[in-house]
Amino acid sequence: MKNRLKWSMLTLVLAVFFHLVTVAFLPRAIMAVVSKKALRSLNVSVNTAVHQPPVSADQKTVVMPCPDLLYTLCVYDVSRRPLRIKTPAPDDTYFSIAMYASNTDNFFVVNDRMLSRGGKEIILIKKGSSYPHPGQDEIVEAPTSTGIILGRTLITDENKMSEITQIQHQIKITQIQ
Amino acid sequence: MKSALKYLCVVLIASVLGAGSAFYWLLKPPFDPNWVRSGAWKTNLLAGSEQSGMYDRARVAIAGLFALKRSETLYYIADGDDRGEPLQSGCSYRVEGRDPDSRWWSITVYGRTYFLIPNDQKRYSFNKNNVRRDPDGLFRIYLTSTPREKNWIPTGRQPQKIHLNLRLYNPSPRIADNPGDVELPRIIREGCR
Numbered sequence: 040m041k042n043r044l045k046w047s048m049l050t051l052v053l054a055v056f057f058h059l060v061t062v063a064f065l066p067r068a069i070m071a072v073v074s075k076k077a078l079r080s081l082n083v084s085v086n087t088a089v090h091q092p093p094v095s096a097d098q099k100t101v102v103m104p105c106p107d108l109l110y111t112l113c114v115y116d117v118s119r120r121p122l123r124i125k126t127p128a129p130d131d132t133y134f135s136i137a138m139y140a141s142n143t144d145n146f147f148v149v150n151d152r153m154l155s156r157g158g159k160e161i162i163l164i165k166k167g168s169s170y171p172h173p174g175q176d177e178i179v180e181a182p183t184s185t186g187i188i189l190g191r192t193l194i195t196d197e198n199k200m201s202e203i204t205q206i207q208h209q210i211k212i213t214q215i216q
Numbered sequence: 217m218k219s220a221l222k223y224l225c226v227v228l229i230a231s232v233l234g235a236g237s238a239f240y241w242l243l244k245p246p247f248d249p250n251w252v253r254s255g256a257w258k259t260n261l262l263a264g265s266e267q268s269g270m271y272d273r274a275r276v277a278i279a280g281l282f283a284l285k286r287s288e289t290l291y292y293i294a295d296g297d298d299r300g301e302p303l304q305s306g307c308s309y310r311v312e313g314r315d316p317d318s319r320w321w322s323i324t325v326y327g328r329t330y331f332l333i334p335n336d337q338k339r340y341s342f343n344k345n346n347v348r349r350d351p352d353g354l355f356r357i358y359l360t361s362t363p364r365e366k367n368w369i370p371t372g373r374q375p376q377k378i379h380l381n382l383r384l385y386n387p388s389p390r391i392a393d394n395p396g397d398v399e400l401p402r403i404i405r406e407g408c409r
Contacts, residue, residue, distance in 0.1 A: 046222070050230050057234025062242065063270050066277035073281065095338060101281050102330035103381055106340040107322045133320055133385050137284055143277045145264040148288050150386070182266075189282055193320060193385070195345055 066143040074114045074187060076100050085116045085185075088212040090204075093194065109207045111190030115163065118184035120214050121170055122163040126190075127209035128154035133193035134206065138163065141183040158209070163188075188212065242274050252396030256300075256403045257292035257382060259395050264288075279330055287392050290318075292382040297403045303378045305333070305371040307408040308360040311380070313401025314353060319386035320344050323401070325359055325369045328376040335370035342367055355401075361409075 077100055081089045090111050094104040104110075115122055115138075126136050128151060135150040149159065160176045170178050192207040194200065250261045250272050262268040263276050264283035276283050283291055296302050297309060311323060322343035327333045332340045347355045348366045358364040359378070361371050371378055382400065384391065391398045 046226060050226050050233070053227060053230030054233040054237070057231045058238045058241075059234075061235045061238035062274050065238075065242075065274045069277045069281060094332065094340075096332040096334035096340070099331055102278075103280055103324070103326055104332065105322065105381075105383060106324060106332060107343050135284070135288065137282070137288075139282060143273055143281060144266045144268070145283065145285055146266060148284055150288065152386070187282070197346070 067141055070139070070141050070143055070187070073101060074185070077112060077187075078114055081112070085114050086122055086212065086214045088113045088188075088190070088210055090207050090210070093200075105191075107194050109192040109194060109203060111192070111207055111210045113188040113212045114185070115181070115188055115212075116185045117163055117165045117181050120216065121165070121168075122188075123176075123211075123213050123215055124161040124163060124188065125209070125211040126154060126158045126161070127206050128156055128158040129192070129206045132195045132203060132206065133191070135191045136161070136210070137189050137191070138179065138181065138186065139189065140181065140186045144182065146182055147179050162215070238274075242271065242278060245271075245275075254292070254396050254398050254400050256294045256296055256298050257380075257400045258294075259290055259292045261286065261395065263291060286387075286395070288386065290384040290387045290391065290395055292384070292395075292400060294380040294382070294403055295377070297405045299405070301405060303359075303380065303403070304375070304408065305361060305378050306375050308358070308362075308406040310404045310406055311357040311359065311401045312354055312404060313399070315344060315355070316382070316384050316398065316400065317388040317391055318384035321385065322383050323357060324381045324383070325371060326379045326381065327372070327374075328378070330379060333370065333372040333378070335372060337368075337370055339369055342369065357401075360406075 083089050088111055094106045098104050135148055137145055138147040140146050162170050162176045162178050163181055164170050165184050166180050166182055190210045192203055194203055251258050262272045264285045280291060322341050324341035342357050349355045357367045359369050359371050361373060
């Protein structure tokens with residue numbers, strides 16, 4: 040009887056441990072899989088912005104994609120060098136740049152209403168590091184060295200697709216040497 | 217040898233129980249104080265937030281990766297109609313309401329696995345700009361497998377559960393502060409095959 044209780048308790052304690060580990064690491068695992076799938080399917084390397092066409096039913100990388108947006112995706116890694124992100128400032132459509140840590144937290148977002156005419160330059164740096172030439176740029180500290188940057192440009196009118204695509208393509212992401 | 221086998225069995229059973237209960241808890245939580253409801257719609261107050269606890273973070277990672285913070289976008293999810301019946305592709309629904317108080321909004325239909333439902337029309341959503349409104353000021357969006365004259369989102373031929381996502385971009389501060397205290401479109405079942 041005592042022996043059975045001992046094994047039951049051990050099973051229970053271990054089950055609680057596995058439960059917590061699963062919940063805690065699931066977001067990181069999903070983010071890692073999505074980053075890997077994105078890099079492979081888009082055939083790009085890290086720290087490269089990819090301007091994607093409108094979402095269709097063929098897209099199976101990220102759940103619940105919004106078909107009314109043009110996405111720009113960049114899998115970032117600032118462990119060695121910071122990144123410079125240049126944004127446009129469109130007049131008449133929703134636009135945003137959002138940054139996600141490797142645990143999926145949205146640690147930074149800026150939309151077109153917060154941007155001055157001519158757009159903005161953002162420097163993304165590793166947590167705890169510094170950037171010696173800030174100038175007018177906004178410095179953003181990434182809580183994790185890797186993650187994803189997502190640009191969203193709203194398709195306000197399907198007949199204006201070429202103009203909206205031009206706005207999307209003004210997002211530039213470069214590694215600072 | 218016998219003891220090692222016992223330990224191995226314990227680890228195996230515990231891992232299945234632990235991971236299984238985690239997924240069950242994440243996919244079908246018996247209660248969750250961070251979700252608020254408005255009619256058939258529900259939203260997670262901490263989606264995209266750095267203040268999310270590990271359970272909310274994991275739930276959003278499964279069914280709403282890359283969510284933005286509440287002040288930027290509110291995501292209302294519907295898995296059932298106004299009467300609480302699960303949304304099915306084999307049934308016809310009318311989503312009826314007035315424009316929510318936000319800079320821009322859209323309603324998108326997803327299949328069982330939270331991806332867009334393939335259709336020849338390549339129509340997956342309607343939004344503030346392209347939805348057609350009736351003379352009474354209401355919009356009526358039809359979710360059916362057979363064509364409708366206007367505001368039609370095809371739900372496909374494959375029988376499956378469907379999900380709706382109502383996105384409010386730059387919601388008014390009144391809604392962003394009280395996401396549960398807002399009148400959202402009704403989801404009315406018109407019939408089933």
